[in-house]
Amino acid sequence: MRSISLYTERNTVIHAMDPISKLFYILFALLIPIILPSIKVSIVCVVLGLIFLLVARVFKKTIPVFSFVFLILLTVIIIQGLFRPGNQTTLFHFGPFTLYKEGLMFAFGVAFRVINIVSAFMILILTTKPSDLVESLVRKGLSSKIGYVIISVFQIIPEMMSSMETITDAQRSRGMETEGNLQTRMKAFLPLLGPVILGSLANTKERAMALEVRGFNSKGPKTYLLEEKKYRYSKVVQWGILLGIACALAWRILV
Amino acid sequence: MKKIIVENLKYKYPLSEKLALNNVSFEIEQGEFIGVIGRNLSGKSTLCQAMVGLVPHFYKGAYGGKVIIDGLEVRNYSIADISLKVGIVFQNPFTQITGSKMTVYEEIAFGLENLGISRAEMINRIDFALNLLKIAPFKERSPFDLSGGQMQRMAIASIIAMKPEIIVLDEPTSQLDPEGSEEVFRAIQDLSKQGITVILAEHKMEKMAEFCNRILLLDDGKVVDFDVPEKVFSRDDLGEHGVNAPVYTRVCKALNKKKAGTNDYPVTLEEAVRVLGGMGL
Known part of the structure; x- marks a missing residue:
């Protein structure tokens, strides 16, 4: 069966971590650059995130995501570098445009934060089975x-x-154009919506009934077929991350 | 012992003008195999769903009369409570897959997890259900990677694992190929042999005549007849109620050959052979 999950099966330390710990890491990656706005801290966080991705051997999988993110960041760098209010120090000229230092530094700050958050989420998404994450939660x-x-x-x-593919095939076999330029494909999309959406609605009603009769709304406590997965060092990792955030806060307030 | 008592059941779907069930009354004994027949929209599915509380709890709508399952009045209990007594299997095997489980084994566990059954008991029950429905070889597969017949047997196994005393099957083979239907019918027969009370709504009359102790004929939401297959299928007005008798019965009717000493026509192949055997055909 096809899967829409990005989970990649590998046997690494990161894969063996508690999904909850990975959620803690996302929190860490979000908060630290906010608490300590220095660009150096952001760089350290980015490097940390990239190291985790490399250790989990999923770095290749992140390339399509990062290339998309870079495209957006590139526009941020250009716009901020050229037009940010408060731009003073000229770095260099090309043609009629001037690139300024302040705008560039600001844009790099944004870029590192974004990369940092994206890599934290990628660690969670690429190394955790959705079902494991949800079961832990x-x-x-x-x-x-x-x-x-x-x-x-x-x-x-x-x-x-x-x-949807089956319906497309059925319509194609009755002579509908489904390939070609954008306009043809858009036209082919419309008659798909009816059967797919109405069909899904009907299926949803039937599935809801099937769930009901299997005690989905049962009031009593639930049990689990699979034993709770034991993750090693979960508590240490999670407390470590919280401590890290606390230290960053203390640093910010005291220094 | 009376397992199911239905008294003057009347039901109207919301937004509908017509009664889907009109004054339906009958009683079913423990361990019986009951067939429900009737034309489309005659109320078969509604009646099946009334047995498990989907009517009225899921649909709402106007409800009158009583359905008492093993002492519980359906109207006063939640679907989750009733599901401990009665299980239901629907037509479409696809929509009965929860979609939240990765293997057949875990899929069957879904209902048990909701009911809070202990792990040891759960494993026992799942193994029992897998073996009874003969799907143990596929237990590690994804639920979506099964054939229609296997999927429907998995749906039955998921219900059987919940250990209901009554199982209701609403046209369980209507979307399956002949081989898949045969698998499912064999499985249903096995269930009946286990002492489970079975209520089966179906259009395959030969199968119904072969398996059922009694047949409930519905038309326009009313009970037309509730009797042994020979009596129901020997009725002259079957056609008016939109039902065809089994092919054996139709042949014997055409030849006017009744079962010896009765007023009924044969309904199964064996009986037909016995009756027609003396004709020198």
Whole structure:
């Protein structure tokens, strides 16, 4: 079956970490550059994130994401470098344009923060099975209904995509143009929507009934077929991250 | 012992003018195999869903009369409570997959997890259900990677693992190929042998005549007849109610050959052979 999850199976230390710890790391990557706005701190965080991605051996998988992010960051660097109010120190000229130091530094600050956050999320997404993440969260007290919604999306969307393909094939076999220029493809998309959306709605009703009769709304406490996964050093890692954030705060306030 | 008592059940879907079930009353004994037949829209599915509480709890709508399952009045209990007594299997095997489990084994565990069954008991029940439905060889596969027949047997196994005393099957083979249907029918027969009370809505009359202890004929939301297959299928007005008798019955009717000493036509191949055997054909 096709999967829309980006999870990549590898046998590394990062994969063996508690999903909750990875969520803590995201918090860390978000907060630290805010607490300590120095560009050096951001660079350290970025390097840390990249090291984790390399250790998890998923760096290659991040390239498409990073190239997209870089495209956007490039526009930020150009615009800020050229036009940021308060630009004074000229770095160099090309043609009629002048690149300024202040704008460039500001843009780099933004860029590092973005890369930092993106890599923290990539660590979570690429090295954690969605079902493991949700199960950890449900055990920590997330409503099992929300958990169900999150996990089922990963299976039901690919199902919808394959039914969409079947419908496209059926329409193509009756002579509809589905390939060619953008306009033809847009036109081919419209008659798809009816069957796919109405079909999904009907399926949703049936699935809701099937869930009901399997005790989905049962009031009692739930049990789990799989034993709770034991992650080593979870507590140490999580407390370590919290301590790191606390230290950064203290640094900011005191120094 | 009376397992199911339905008294003057009336039901109207919301936004509908017509009664989907109109004054339906019958009683079913423990361990019986009951067939529900009738034309499309005659109320078969509604009746099936009334047994598990989807009617009225899921749809709402106007509801009158009583459905008592093993002493519980359906109207006063939640679907989750009733699901401990009655399980239901629907037509479409795809939509019965929860979509939140990676393997067949875990899929069957879904209902048990919701009910809070202990892990040891869960494993016992899942193994029992896998073996009864003969799907143990696929237990590590993804639920979506099964054939229709296998998927439908998995849906039945998921219900059986919850250990209901009654199982309702609403046209479980209508979307399956002949081989898949055969697998499912065999599985249903096995369930009946386990002592589970079975209620099966189906259009395949030969199968119904072969398996069912009694047949409930519905038309326009009303019970037309509730009797042994020979009596129901020997009725002269079957056509008016939109139902065809099994092919064996139709042949014997055409030849006017009744079962010896009765007023009924044969309904199964064996009976037909016995009746027609003496004709020197």
